[in-house]
Amino acid sequence: MLQHKLIQQTQNSWQQALAEAIRDPAELLRQLNLPTELLPSSSAMTQQFPLRVPHSFVSRMQKGDPNDPLLRQVLPLDAELNEIPGFGLDPVGDHDAIINRGLLQKYQGRVLIMTTAACAIHCRYCFRRHFPYSEQSSRPSQWQEMCDEIAKDSNINEVILSGGDPLSLADTQLSQLVAMLERLPQLKRLRIHSRYPIVLPQRINAAMLEWLTKTRLNTVMVIHSNHANEFDDEVGTAMTKLKSAGVTLLNQAVLLRGVNDNIEALSQLSERLFETGVLPYYLHLLDKVQGAAHFDVERKTARHLLTEVRKILPGYLVPQLVEEIAQTPYKQPL
Numbered sequence: 001m002l003q004h005k006l007i008q009q010t011q012n013s014w015q016q017a018l019a020e021a022i023r024d025p026a027e028l029l030r031q032l033n034l035p036t037e038l039l040p041s042s043s044a045m046t047q048q049f050p051l052r053v054p055h056s057f058v059s060r061m062q063k064g065d066p067n068d069p070l071l072r073q074v075l076p077l078d079a080e081l082n083e084i085p086g087f088g089l090d091p092v093g094d095h096d097a098i099i100n101r102g103l104l105q106k107y108q109g110r111v112l113i114m115t116t117a118a119c120a121i122h123c124r125y126c127f128r129r130h131f132p133y134s135e136q137s138s139r140p141s142q143w144q145e146m147c148d149e150i151a152k153d154s155n156i157n158e159v160i161l162s163g164g165d166p167l168s169l170a171d172t173q174l175s176q177l178v179a180m181l182e183r184l185p186q187l188k189r190l191r192i193h194s195r196y197p198i199v200l201p202q203r204i205n206a207a208m209l210e211w212l213t214k215t216r217l218n219t220v221m222v223i224h225s226n227h228a229n230e231f232d233d234e235v236g237t238a239m240t241k242l243k244s245a246g247v248t249l250l251n252q253a254v255l256l257r258g259v260n261d262n263i264e265a266l267s268q269l270s271e272r273l274f275e276t277g278v279l280p281y282y283l284h285l286l287d288k289v290q291g292a293a294h295f296d297v298e299r300k301t302a303r304h305l306l307t308e309v310r311k312i313l314p315g316y317l318v319p320q321l322v323e324e325i326a327q328t329p330y331k332q333p334l
């Protein structure tokens, strides 16, 4: 049985693993030996934003624990249906920041390309759960136009590939996009915002490392991990590969009630990141998106937690606690 599984894993590509990701909440609960009473009574929110979680990530969840911090991030709950004042559809003002289809600029010197709508995992707290991705993400046929747009502003020296998750695109496409970007002499850095190294580490394969290593641009990858339990040996191997490709590795996390809103969870996350070759970058306050209010941590509590974490960790392992406020020139430190 085990051997059969191993053979399957080595033969299958990451696309295959993605296609096999769990989409049925009842199946997820079954695999974790949890009762189906935990299922939401309505399917309204899964119709709008379906469950999606790769088996690799599920294997790091604790069986029989309904409060597992990894499970909490992906399991749809009835609480999502509550309409709470102050929790809206576009809390970070993405609509206003679009300069062209798929191209967003909020901050000086950096532009963000929404490369695709697809993600390897669906995080219930995601601020983009209501964003009309498919209308807004760029298409390969528009990439040249997008590059021309970037070329107009010589202040831009960094391009951020975001989404969705940019690593959902095939490596043939990504290497083509990077080749186009490289031709802009003003660009110095290529940044990739991705949850793949954590949720589907087999995505970090030879084809990807090739274009990453080859580019003249300085490469930065900002991964997204919220809890130390998200790490296993496979994730460690993926990070080592990225490091050897010369990629600077940073992490952004979201402060989430019931997931990481305590001193131990936050300090263990930082420790684990560093052991794996990643530095903590941002700890985001939850973006106030409709359906995610049950994850919200009060600002006062957030500040207190960070103060306590500062007392036990070296400064370089303390992330910056920030919140995103629409129409401000940088992410606001608290």
Ligand SMILES: *Cc1c(COP(=O)(O)O)cnc(C)c1O
Binding pocket: 097, 104, 105, 106, 107, 110, 111, 112, 160, 330, 331
């Ligand atoms: C968060 C974000 C960035 C990156 O901000 P940094 O502070 O440089 O990490 C760039 N563009 C947009 C639109 C963003 O939302």
Ligand code: SF4
Binding pocket: 119, 120, 121, 122, 123, 126, 127, 128, 163, 164, 165, 195, 224
């Ligand atoms: S964009 Fe990031 S946070 Fe949102 S669902 Fe995708 S992986 Fe999760």
